[in-house]
Structure formats: structure tokens, C-alpha cells
Amino acid sequence: xxxxxxxxxxxxxxxxxxxxxxxxxxxxxxxxxxxxxxxxxxxxxxxxxxxxxxxxxxxxxxxxxxxxxxxxxxxxxxxxxxxxxxxxxxxxxxxxxxxxxxxxxxxxxxxxxx
Amino acid sequence: xxxxxxxxxxxxxxxxxxxxxxxxxxxxxxxxxxxxxxxxxxxxxxxxxxxxxxxxxxxxxxxxxxxxxxxxxxxxxxxxxxxxxxxxxxxxxxxxxxxxxxxxxxxxxxxx
Numbered sequence: 001x002x003x004x005x006x007x008x009x010x011x012x013x014x015x016x017x018x019x020x021x022x023x024x025x026x027x028x029x030x031x032x033x034x035x036x037x038x039x040x041x042x043x044x045x046x047x048x049x050x051x052x053x054x055x056x057x058x059x060x061x062x063x064x065x066x067x068x069x070x071x072x073x074x075x076x077x078x079x080x081x082x083x084x085x086x087x088x089x090x091x092x093x094x095x096x097x098x099x100x101x102x103x104x105x106x107x108x109x110x111x112x113x114x
Numbered sequence: 115x116x117x118x119x120x121x122x123x124x125x126x127x128x129x130x131x132x133x134x135x136x137x138x139x140x141x142x143x144x145x146x147x148x149x150x151x152x153x154x155x156x157x158x159x160x161x162x163x164x165x166x167x168x169x170x171x172x173x174x175x176x177x178x179x180x181x182x183x184x185x186x187x188x189x190x191x192x193x194x195x196x197x198x199x200x201x202x203x204x205x206x207x208x209x210x211x212x213x214x215x216x217x218x219x220x221x222x223x224x225x226x
Binding site for chain 2: 031058100
């Protein structure tokens with residue numbers, strides 16, 4: 001039982017390049033989330049997926065797109081990376097976000113955009 | 115809107131000292147409350163939770179009580195260890211939405 005896994009762990013991009021961050025969970029959770037963590041700002045929600053087949057914007061969606069590929073996988077895409085997107089990205093899942101169940105987090109992806 | 119406010123860090127304590135990290139919240143409904151811990155280079159791990167007023171969550175010697183009258187969920191531990199050094203996040207989920215609100219985190223450093 002791996003929980004929530006994320007790939008890659010580290011990535012360096014040049015401005016304008018694109019990439020996809022992968023996330024998978026093996027807990028049969030319905031809800032999945034992408035956050036970014038910046039110093040002094042806590043966690044900010046980028047996008048979430050309430051259940052398979054649905055996605056919604058969070059607090060800071062600009063510059064990102066997501067895909068809920070199936071119940072297990074939720075990917076985050078940066079189409080044209082900018083230095084402001086340098087951050088640590090965390091994927092999380094919850095049995096049912098609507099009912100306030102706790103979230104489980106992946107180990108994170110450290111992204112640097114130069 | 116909903117919000118979570120944590121005491122600013124860093125908090126520096128000697129081993130075996132008593133720990134309190136304050137957390138207050140604003141919410142329109144009856145949220146579930148959580149404490150998460152983040153060790154260096156890792157993701158957040160659930161430390162404890164409480165889902166209704168007067169519930170006490172506890173884990174690994176940490177405790178927090180859901181106080182609706184003071185809208186607080188303070189984290190306490192009677193005797194901290196060097197291995198407790200980490201960043202602690204208070205969070206809430208109101209239910210009825212899919213969103214969770216996190217505090218900005220409090221860094222704890224425990225000295226031997």
C-alpha cells in the first residue's frame with residue numbers, strides 16, 4: 001500500500017517549457033487535489049477533482065491544467081512554465097472531500113523554473 | 115470566508131519542554147479540524163483530527179481539543195523530543211464543499 005505517489009521528485013525547467021506532474025493513489029479515494037507550497041504562504045489549492053470525471057479550479061489555477069485520468073490518477077500540467085511557478089507541488093487525496101474526511105499527501109515535487 | 119490562523123514561528127524549545135501551538139479558525143458551519151506535520155523534505159502527514167465540538171484528537175503524545183466556544187484547536191504535547199522538530203499545520207474542512215483551509219504553518223525546533 002503505497003498511499004499517494006508523485007513523479008518526478010525534482011525538476012528544473014526553462015521558462016516556456018512544458019511538463020506534466022503525475023500523481024496516483026491506491027486507497028480508492030474519490031477526491032484528489034493539487035496544491036503548491038511557497039515559503040510563508042502555507043498551501044494553496046490549484047485544482048481539485050471531486051470524483052472521477054470532474055475537475056474544478058481552486059485558489060490559484062492560472063497557468064495550470066489538470067486531468068483526472070481515472071479514479072487513481074490525477075495529473076497537473078504546466079503548458080508554458082514561468083519563474084513564478086517555482087514551488088513545491090503536493091498531490092493529495094481524500095475518501096470524500098464533501099464529507100470532510102482527512103487528506104493524504106504525496107511526498108511532493110520540487111520544481112524550479114529558470 | 116473560512117480561515118485558519120496559527121501562531122507565528124519558529125518555536126524553539128528544549129527537549130522535554132511543554133509545547134503549545136495555537137490555532138483559531140473562522141467557519142460558517144461545523145468544520146472538521148486537523149493537525150498535520152511536515153518533516154523536512156516530505157509531504158504533510160495527518161497527526162490528529164476532531165470532527166465535532168469537545169472532541170479531543172490525540173496521537174504520538176500530541177493532543178488537541180475542538181473548542182467551539184473559542185473557535186480554537188490548540189496543539190499540545192507534554193514533553194517534546196528532538197524528533198518532533200518539524201512544521202505543524204492546522205487545517206479545517208467545513209464539509210459540504212471539497213475545499214480544505216490550511217494555516218501558514220508553525221516551525222518547531224527542539225534542542226537536545
